[in-house]
Amino acid sequence: MSASHPATLIIGDIHHQTNLADKALQGVAGAYEKVVFLGDYFDSFFDSPQQMRTTCRWLRSSLAKPDRVHLLGNHDIAYFFAQHRQCRCPGHSTEKQQVFDQEMAGVPPNALQIAALVGEWLLSHAGFSATLARDHSAGEIVRMADSELAHIAPGQESNLLHVGPCRGGHDEVGGPLWLDWSREFHPIAGLNQIVGHTPAKGVVRAKCLTPAGAHRQYELAEPSPRPRMTDLPQPGPDWASVNWCLDCGGVFVGLLEGNKLTPVII
Numbered sequence: 066m067s068a069s070h071p072a073t074l075i076i077g078d079i080h081h082q083t084n085l086a087d088k089a090l091q092g093v094a095g096a097y098e099k100v101v102f103l104g105d106y107f108d109s110f111f112d113s114p115q116q117m118r119t120t121c122r123w124l125r126s127s128l129a130k131p132d133r134v135h136l137l138g139n140h141d142i143a144y145f146f147a148q149h150r151q152c153r154c155p156g157h158s159t160e161k162q163q164v165f166d167q168e169m170a171g172v173p174p175n176a177l178q179i180a181a182l183v184g185e186w187l188l189s190h191a192g193f194s195a196t197l198a199r200d201h202s203a204g205e206i207v208r209m210a211d212s213e214l215a216h217i218a219p220g221q222e223s224n225l226l227h228v229g230p231c232r233g234g235h236d237e238v239g240g241p242l243w244l245d246w247s248r249e250f251h252p253i254a255g256l257n258q259i260v261g262h263t264p265a266k267g268v269v270r271a272k273c274l275t276p277a278g279a280h281r282q283y284e285l286a287e288p289s290p291r292p293r294m295t296d297l298p299q300p301g302p303d304w305a306s307v308n309w310c311l312d313c314g315g316v317f318v319g320l321l322e323g324n325k326l327t328p329v330i331i
Contacts, residue, residue: 071098073183075326077261077317078105078138081116083123089318093329096320101181102127103261103311104138104190104242107165108156117161121168128176135177137214138190138262139242142226145174148219151226174217179210179225179241183259183321185300191244191262192308195253196237197224203256210241246270252280252306259309259319259326266314269328273298274306285328299324 074097079086083106090100106124107117127133137145143154144165180189187193187203189210198206210225217223225241228234231248238249246263252274271283283298298307301324309326311317320327 072096072320072322073099073101075183075188075259075311075319075321076100076102077311077313077319078103078264079120080105080109080140081107081112081120082109082315083120085315086123089329093318093320099132099134099183101134101183101188102136103188103259104136104177105140105261106138107144107161108140108154112156112161114160114164117164118168121165125169125172128172134181136181136188136190137174137177137179137242141177142174142242144169146217146219149217149226150220151223151228175211175215178207179214180207182207184323185257186321187256187258189241189258189260191239191241192246192250192258192260193241193253193256194238194244194249195251197240198253198256246272246310246312250308250310252308254278254305257300257307259311259321261310261312261317263310264312264314265310269313269317270310271298272308272310273304275303276305278305299326 076086076089106120128135139154140156143152143157144162146152147162182203187206193206213223213225227236227240228243229236229239229249231245232239232243239245244250252272254274267286269285273281298304300307311319318329
């Protein structure tokens with residue numbers, strides 16, 4: 066591990082699979098100095114209030130660790146802002162909300178973040194569209210998003226909470242909690258992003274933009290514990306934008322060192 070580029074472990078959507086998240090953390094222990102979770106800790110098909118309790122306790126413990134950054138997903142913000150019209154999400158239930166309120170009492174929404182900056186990479190749950198990113202730098206986007214998160218209140222409209230038609234919403238395009246990788250995510254010149262949110266079982270995906278404006282897509286099927294990445298894109302002069310979607314339908318890990326992202330499925 067380079068001293069000038071300490072590695073960051075990026076963990077995709079968990080959906081109650083805290084045991085696999087812990088396995089991922091242990092499996093590459095010593096290879097990273099920081100961890101970023103991409104959100105969606107809660108909800109899965111047919112999950113129970115007891116699973117919710119276990120995940121809440123795991124998350125509360127994880128939030129106390131100084132080397133970890135926790136991003137919000139659409140399935141998480143639904144519990145923090147249960148009364149907000151824009152925060153409704155499939156999987157939410159009254160029974161699980163009651164457990165959340167008990168276990169997460171005193172934890173404010175901004176204990177988690179909308180976005181994070183790691184080197185040249187902008188990390189969020191689903192990604193930022195050009196509509197929201199405009200011409201801002203990744204650092205400016207992080208600051209704007211976290212500032213807006215601090216002012217979200219029931220009944221107050223927020224661009225962060227937009228849901229596009231392809232995800233059942235009425236906004237023109239999804240925000241960073243709902244942007245659909247397959248149908249809404251488009252590379253933005255000068256902005257490299259890493260996201261989760263849109264699952265494709267067993268496949269890690271990349272969308273890239275050449276300096277001439279041509280779009281390229283890549284898929285890496287079932288990465289081995291140490292896949293060869295020499296043929297896959299990295300930010301640099303050959304690319305105006307490189308973007309990864311790490312949600313492959315299970316707990317997924319990306320080890321980021323400088324510009325190099327090494328995908329690993331646990």
